[in-house]
Amino acid sequence: MKMLINSPETVVADALRGMAAAHPDLDVDVERRVVARRDARDSGRVGLVSGGGSGHEPLHAGFVGHGMLTAACPGEVFTSPVPDQMVRAAAAAHGGQGVLFVVKNYTGDVMNFEMAAELAGEDGIQVEQVLVNDDVAVTDSLYTAGRRGTGATLFVEKIAGAAAEEGRPLDQVAALARKVNECSRSFGVALSACTTPAKGSPTFELPxxxxxxxxxxxxxxxRERRAMMTAKEIAEVSLGPVLEELADIGPVDAPVLLLVNGMGATPLLELYGFHGEVARLLADRGVTVARALVGNYVTSLDMAGCSITLCRADEELVRLWDAPVQTAALRWGR
Amino acid sequence: MKMLINSPETVVADALRGMAAAHPDLDVDVERRVVARRDARDSGRVGLVSGGGSGHEPLHAGFVGHGMLTAACPGEVFTSPVPDQMVRAAAAAHGGQGVLFVVKNYTGDVMNFEMAAELAGEDGIQVEQVLVNDDVAVTDSLYTAGRRGTGATLFVEKIAGAAAEEGRPLDQVAALARKVNECSRSFGVALSACTTPAKGSPTFELPxxxxxxxxxxxxxxxRERRAMMTAKEIAEVSLGPVLEELADIGPVDAPVLLLVNGMGATPLLELYGFHGEVARLLADRGVTVARALVGNYVTSLDMAGCSITLCRADEELVRLWDAPVQTAALRWGR
Incomplete structure (x- = not known):
């Protein structure tokens, strides 16, 4: 499989060097693998830190900036960052009011962030954690105990980031982040497998x-292999389990935030068409979409496919979603 | 080839329906295939219209909004919009001060925009045109007489859009757009061919x-097939012809605007790594990058690969590049 890389060994460092060159407003530590806002220290605000394996870009480093993450620590491709790296990110993000770790539910990430929270605590940084586990498709998979963390990570990071930007204290930011996660569910579909640089061939065979x-x-x-379907059919089979789980969750008459996410190699032309089907189905079922985001945000390298994430959102969540954000990948407001 | 679509015949209409659902601030006419700002009529400003075949998203409809395009008219995949459609876009974009057509140099587009300019003129809309032809790789290709229009389209639309937003008259906006095109050069590389919905198989074979x-x-x-290279080598062979042509163009000691563009299926992780190599090479050659943009902006469906566009930019061009923009795909500033 051909890739636009120098070598599998240098992929992450090379990407960070490119990020540093493209975004001089960010503090990119290529050696120590931390991407941070420059204005975090002594900010008097709660710091938001996330990280995980690389290969999901723009998640997480692309979400570092005003109104979202304070720092991110990218691991090797599909591999958790190490605790030391997370501690450095916590130190970079600490503005005097503690730090919230946003952790996707994968065994390695959970273990390492746990250890990092202890180490940061010893350094005098108060740490809270939120575990993101929105994926309804599979429990207890190859990499997880319980549900996996996927698209809802973006909702958690955006909304908790807005709350931190407002100057709210750590316990409130953490509670809000947990609420966003609890009100969110996702489902993903692949038209092709992805290829990691290290392996060089697709991670599974999809005829x-x-x-x-x-x-x-x-x-x-x-969870299941099926004969190829139309976009409309894929929207139906994907939305079904999401809506089923969401039925009992959150303020049930509240509208939803919707993420129609590309897995990396699906053209935007197709993704918008798919979004049209999702929007129509939600309207048919009486679900009001307060805000929709369509694009490649939580990706899986060169996988073709898509995922849907819904977050049941009360007025406060919508307001925080709308709050200004200035990151490499997500920008709006002042 | 699997695609996230309902049918090849409905791809463009389906995508427009999805755009309408995702971006209620845009006026999306699905039937007549025009995407327009809602605040264009009687704006007292020059209108900016572009269009071309679909399959290059977010170009062009993703660039409609404050500070960039006033309206876009998407054709079928890789097929020029028809003149009637362009005239409707011109009418939607006409704020009383005339309209600038931004035309990529492909035979069909050029012919149709030419005819549309005449028809719009008969309707009392003053029209100027700018022909974008930045691609140094090939002249007189399958689809063009002269150089093709590619990545520079984004620079032209952004900078001319900012000038129109400032209230400048049509002749000035047109002159500025032509200057941006003249100061821009591009080169693209494919790691895989793309597949159109209608054909269903790759447009060429790339072993x-x-x-x-x-x-x-x-x-x-x-222009040439080669054995696979590293990102660094690809950056070198791509930048070479661009810099060579740019040597005699524009204010030669001025910095450049840089677009490192993904063709659609190249992961952002790889694209940032590639950008790191491009940035390093430019620094080595004493070229100052005033602003860099990295991402999938001028795509070719599911093609894996990338392109580099440089625009030699004086202070005014950089200032207009920095001006606020609020579109689906490009957003910054107030």
């Missing part, structure tokens, strides 16, 4: 004429 | 272990 339902973001297979 | 240099954005082959 012509078939798709994989319920995939995660690490090239792990999903 | 494992080979890449294609100098590709366009319509799946047409490039």
């Amino acid at each position: 012509d004429g078939e798709l994989e339902l319920g995939i995660g973001i690490h090239g792990e297979p999903g | 494992d272990g080979e890449l294609e240099l100098g590709i366009g954005i319509h799946g047409e082959p490039g």
